[in-house]
Amino acid sequence: MSETAEVLAVEEAETSAQDEASAENTADASVPEASSAENTANETLGAIAIRGVGKSFRSGKKKAEFRALDGIDLEIGANEFVTILGPSGCGKSTLLRIVAGLEEADEGEVAVDGDEVVGPGADRGMVFQGYTLFPWLTVRQNIEYGPKLNGASILGRRAISNRYLRITRLEAFANHYPKQLSGGMKQRVAIARALANGPKVLLMDEPFGALDAQTKLEMQETLLDVWEKEKTTVLFITHDIDEAIFLSQRIVVMGAGPGRILREFPVTLPAERTAEVREHPEFLKLRRELAGLLKHKE
Numbered sequence: 001m002s003e004t005a006e007v008l009a010v011e012e013a014e015t016s017a018q019d020e021a022s023a024e025n026t027a028d029a030s031v032p033e034a035s036s037a038e039n040t041a042n043e044t045l046g047a048i049a050i051r052g053v054g055k056s057f058r059s060g061k062k063k064a065e066f067r068a069l070d071g072i073d074l075e076i077g078a079n080e081f082v083t084i085l086g087p088s089g090c091g092k093s094t095l096l097r098i099v100a101g102l103e104e105a106d107e108g109e110v111a112v113d114g115d116e117v118v119g120p121g122a123d124r125g126m127v128f129q130g131y132t133l134f135p136w137l138t139v140r141q142n143i144e145y146g147p148k149l150n151g152a153s154i155l156g157r158r159a160i161s162n163r164y165l166r167i168t169r170l171e172a173f174a175n176h177y178p179k180q181l182s183g184g185m186k187q188r189v190a191i192a193r194a195l196a197n198g199p200k201v202l203l204m205d206e207p208f209g210a211l212d213a214q215t216k217l218e219m220q221e222t223l224l225d226v227w228e229k230e231k232t233t234v235l236f237i238t239h240d241i242d243e244a245i246f247l248s249q250r251i252v253v254m255g256a257g258p259g260r261i262l263r264e265f266p267v268t269l270p271a272e273r274t275a276e277v278r279e280h281p282e283f284l285k286l287r288r289e290l291a292g293l294l295k296h297k298e
């Protein structure tokens with residue numbers, strides 16, 4: 001899908017640049033924020049069921065078959081924050097892309113709240129490592145882009161962007177263009193843009209992988225704040241053990257050859273994840289266990 005959708009997105013953005021400019025000028029900046037109930041997932045929504053998912057790729061001159069995923073079973077509850085951790089090439093991104101509907105499984109099925117995933121949908125928002133913002137749109141216009149495509153009125157869009165600019169602490173940058181932003185800020189916009197469509201599920205593929213250490217920590221705290229406010233289910237991919245422990249309620253470790261689930265770890269740290277949590281005995285114990293498991297898999 002993504003190519004077609006991207007082309008459509010580009011065309012739409014280009015033809016509507018003038019609309020956007022007039023919206024920018026005419027909309028009242030004091031428009032109230034959209035309420036959480038209007039624009040975000042319901043607290044009881046966003047359960048993901050992954051059952052018996054398998055995927056093979058054929059590549060090279062001989063079109064040799066490569067088994068990327070095998071027998072993946074994973075149930076994720078509504079509002080749960082689950083992280084997938086695993087060595088490079090174990091199929092994490094492939095699994096996420098299948099949940100997103102960007103890739104088709106060869107076997108098995110994925111459902112969100114009982115509805116089988118057959119392609120991309122507004123119920124699932126995605127944030128990738130690479131910055132995927134429209135460079136010709138301002139921060140506010142990037143955030144309002146999805147709601148605009150979905151027919152939201154100027155005032156409705158403005159209410160949505162106000163809410164997500166505030167939640168992601170970008171209010172002062174509403175009229176900036178992506179090239180004027182740091183990497184962390186760009187990822188804030190990407191998160192705000194994904195949330196503006198009111199997804200039940202946020203799918204995040206190493207979103208902070210390219211950020212410096214300090215910005216990464218700040219973004220982790222922002223994400224937990226957003227998750228707390230929005231009550232979306234989050235399925236997050238990372239290579240970073242500390243990031244996985246800090247963010248998650250549950251960590252799923254995958255192994256390669258073929259890609260499969262090795263073990264799951266509940267994270268029983270306090271719900272409020274402050275910086276001190278990183279020194280908690282449970283955090284250190286889990287880090288040792290995960291490092292030990294992954295050491296033999298890298």
Ligand SMILES: Nc1ncnc2c1ncn2[C@@H]1O[C@H](COP(=O)(O)OP(=O)(O)OP(=O)(O)O)[C@@H](O)[C@H]1O
Nearest residue numbers: 057058059068086087088089090091092093094095
């Ligand atoms: N379209 C494709 N065609 C052929 N092989 C592919 C394709 N997509 C993924 N693969 C292979 O499937 C395996 C899993 O890839 P995937 O990107 O899902 O792994 P990953 O765990 O996300 O890795 P990383 O952590 O390095 O991003 C890899 O060996 C990759 O080369």
